[in-house]
Amino acid sequence: MDQKRHIVHIDLDSFFVSVERKFNPALIGKPVLIGGSAERGVVASCSYEARKFGIHSAMPMKQAMKLCPEAIIVRGTHGRYSDASREVTEIIHDAVPLYQKTSVDEFYIDLTGMDRFYDCFKMACDLRQRVIRETGLPISFGMASGKTVAKMATNAAKPNGQLWIKHGEELKFLAPLPISKIPGLGESTSQKLYQYGIEKIGDLQRTNIKFLETVFGKMGIFLWEKAHGIDHNEIVPHSDRKSISTERTFDINVNDHRTLESILVSMTEELSSKLRRENKLASCLAIKIRYANFETHTQQQKIALTAAEHILLPGIKNLLKKAWNQHRPIRLIGVRLSNLASGRYQINLFEDNEERIRLYQAMDNINFKFGDKTICRAAGMDIGTRNFNPFMRG
CATH class of the missing domain: 3.30.1490.100 (DNA polymerase, Y-family, little finger domain)
Known part of the structure; x- marks a missing residue:
């Protein structure tokens, strides 16, 4: 019998904004845009208050300011983000046996096998609280049987929350979500799925895999597996190549x-x-x-x-x-x-x-x-x- 996997996905909420708020508490609760100049720059990150206006990362700053004229633009400081990321990485490195850092503010942790000795969800909760306590940064996590569902659980838990999708509950969790929530799903594939009336992940779950393969080729198998919470991707250690x-x-x-x-x-x-x-x-x-x-x-x-x-x-x-x-x-x-x-x-x-x-x-x-x-x-x-x-x- 296959060993049950326990994969945790950790994401620091609005990382750049959160770091800047540590240095300038006056930014708390306000729509904040981190990025380049108001004229030709783009948004690197934005607070949840700014997102309510339809602003998102990589949007031209000019467009963002039209959507929310009262937004505060902060130029951003590389050193601060590197230091904060390093701080979080050291805490995770000290606390878990196997992890993968996928960006300055995102990690996957593999706790598979630890359930013989510990409560894996409690371990993840304790780690989250330690990061919040020692860095002052808000953080969310999702725990599931694979990387994809864990990441989607984190997105559902935000802001500053946690969510465990237990083994066997993946289909139930995924079904009501829109297909756009599947990580790595491009806009053109989404549009094609909409043409076939497939809007929710539950619709994908009910779709025949042969049909998906005929229409989308290998991507069809990828879609079917993601909709069913199947993801065998391993955690690649942070230091795989120096x-x-x-x-x-x-x-x-x-x-x-x-x-x-x-x-x-x-x-x-x-x-x-x-x-x-x-x-x-x-x-x-x-x-x-x-x-x-x-x-x-x-x-x-x-x-x-x-x-x-x-x-x-x-x-x-x-x-x-x-x-x-x-x-x-x-x-x-x-x-x-x-x-x-x-x-x-x-x-x-x-x-x-x-x-x-x-x-x-x-x-x-x-x-x-x-x-x-x-x-x-x-x-x-x-x-x-x-x-x-x-x-x-x-």
């Missing part, structure tokens, strides 16, 4: 700043694209330089979790200035992105505008389809990057 890196050894030592910077741009683009493809984020960047006499220097810098080269590149260029004695020619140069966490690239919504977000999505779509470096920044093109494989070493 870093990715690339380096290049020169045939002739290089002493030209422009050439070195162009190579670093190209390397960083390759690595950040690889991170996004693998759904990883980095919170530390480093460069390595080796002089002609084999003397080697490294310089590193902590950053907020990201996989965006427009955030990484200024840091990398700055590290080159710090690490390199410009009078000495370089034999080898390398880039390393480390302290990786699982999670989709969260566009830097504090600084990104709509154009940049669309540009990123277009670049990734082209490169994922036709291969790395099909499209890249001009700065990375003039160094013959196609003549070496950046992933061969490091």
